[in-house]
Amino acid sequence: MNTIFQLFLIGLLLTLSKLEACNYSSKGSVQFPGNFSFGVSTSAYQIEGAWNEDGKGVSIWDDFTHKNPELVRDGSNGDIAINSYHRFDDDLEILNDLKVDHYRFSISWTRIFPNGEVKYRNQAGIDYYNKIIDKLLASGIKPLVTLFHFDLPMEIQKMGGFISPLSIEYFVQYATEIFKLYGDRVKHWITFNEPWFMCKLAYGDGIYPPLINASGIADYLCIDSILKAHGATYRRFKSHFKKQKGQIGISLNSPYFIIADSSDKDILERAMQFNLGYLAHPIFSKAGGYPEVMVKDIAKNSFLEGRIMSRLPSLEGEWKDIVRGSADFLGLNYYSSAYIRYASQPVGRNPSFERDTNYETYNKFPSQSSQSCDPAGLEGLLKWIRKEYNNVPVIITENGYRDMGELRDDNRTSYLKTHLQAVLNALNDGCNVVGYTHWSLVDNFEWLFGYTIKYGLYGVNMTSPKRDRVAKKSAKFYKKVIRSRILQMEDV
Ligand code: IFM
Numbered sequence: 001m002n003t004i005f006q007l008f009l010i011g012l013l014l015t016l017s018k019l020e021a022c023n024y025s026s027k028g029s030v031q032f033p034g035n036f037s038f039g040v041s042t043s044a045y046q047i048e049g050a051w052n053e054d055g056k057g058v059s060i061w062d063d064f065t066h067k068n069p070e071l072v073r074d075g076s077n078g079d080i081a082i083n084s085y086h087r088f089d090d091d092l093e094i095l096n097d098l099k100v101d102h103y104r105f106s107i108s109w110t111r112i113f114p115n116g117e118v119k120y121r122n123q124a125g126i127d128y129y130n131k132i133i134d135k136l137l138a139s140g141i142k143p144l145v146t147l148f149h150f151d152l153p154m155e156i157q158k159m160g161g162f163i164s165p166l167s168i169e170y171f172v173q174y175a176t177e178i179f180k181l182y183g184d185r186v187k188h189w190i191t192f193n194e195p196w197f198m199c200k201l202a203y204g205d206g207i208y209p210p211l212i213n214a215s216g217i218a219d220y221l222c223i224d225s226i227l228k229a230h231g232a233t234y235r236r237f238k239s240h241f242k243k244q245k246g247q248i249g250i251s252l253n254s255p256y257f258i259i260a261d262s263s264d265k266d267i268l269e270r271a272m273q274f275n276l277g278y279l280a281h282p283i284f285s286k287a288g289g290y291p292e293v294m295v296k297d298i299a300k301n302s303f304l305e306g307r308i309m310s311r312l313p314s315l316e317g318e319w320k321d322i323v324r325g326s327a328d329f330l331g332l333n334y335y336s337s338a339y340i341r342y343a344s345q346p347v348g349r350n351p352s353f354e355r356d357t358n359y360e361t362y363n364k365f366p367s368q369s370s371q372s373c374d375p376a377g378l379e380g381l382l383k384w385i386r387k388e389y390n391n392v393p394v395i396i397t398e399n400g401y402r403d404m405g406e407l408r409d410d411n412r413t414s415y416l417k418t419h420l421q422a423v424l425n426a427l428n429d430g431c432n433v434v435g436y437t438h439w440s441l442v443d444n445f446e447w448l449f450g451y452t453i454k455y456g457l458y459g460v461n462m463t464s465p466k467r468d469r470v471a472k473k474s475a476k477f478y479k480k481v482i483r484s485r486i487l488q489m490e491d492v
Pocket of ligand 1: 043046194333398439446455
């Protein structure tokens, strides 16, 4: 199915969508621990705008949206977005209104290093993030800073992007300079946002820049570079910036899985290893390296295709040790669950990630909803992480609900409530969840969907130059929870 048609179908489903009944019951205490951190999340390209102002360089998303507006549903881009570059004080106002404990935002690499290399720095970009960090701290809000959220410098892309090993050293140098600039005040860092999702769409399915359509090959190379860049950055931070006493994690996205046929029990483990485990096993497991099932099956498939080596790069020896244990916390991005079953016939193209998984995903209620509300999936995922990775501290770095932008957003409010309930249930069951970050603070540029779908707790008037922010019902609900630290059923 071609990409435009896929997007059209997704769009159609979204338009017709109604949230499935989203009920979830409490198991134990309704009170969050005193030190639990509540926050909200955004990313640079999605909110900042000012794409070419004050010396900023060009990122792959600037380039892609300008050259291929037809690939974005409404032909839009992040040139102005919600203008956070000029209107950060408005963002601060709503952050203060919510009284969040932390704010997760990302740094635009090209705002500080216009061509990606650290040799040339752009002072205006440096000042912009200094201002954000200082104002957040003055308001008692902790910055949780993502170093990379999809917007690779175009000049680094020209060198091959993430399928080139050069990207590893460029990223480590970039991160090092950022630690020097802001590490005296920022104590929580995320190296990469959703590497698996990004590599799959950008290098596997070819629908995100740089539009490389080589699933089962280029997406695997991309992940390999990112894991190494992450591991090397962590080691650099711990050896050179120890005095800053900061913590570093990575934000990994994963659905949880609902199994169609109870005779397919082992499929859950397989799907978890091919999704969350793909990056989490190398970093958080005792053994390190890629999950065994991936190593074995991708090698087998590669040999059957007549190749002399596996399409999955080897993560052994020194690199395995650099990557293993390279995080102080796991950032988890969870949106919904997927239904899976073993495939009766080979799945997907040959080769492809789908073919390697050997299971198929499907939507049980295709006519009802394209984003299911499955808080049980979040609870299941948190418990799986506890068992699999020795109860590593988890910060939920994204969780959110998309709609068409209603201010009376009952579905989002109910989604938020039931997912907070899932977090509480997991906490009551001994899971080490230390924070929750809602995606998103505010409606913004949603990649291939442009501004046609919304995730914000606050809406934005896109026709006013000021881009006024307006609280939705969900923002008022979240504010209450943050203030009381108690989840009340009747508040929804
Ligand atoms: O908007 C995105 C974000 O950039 C990455 N995680 C998923 C969000 C919603 O699609």
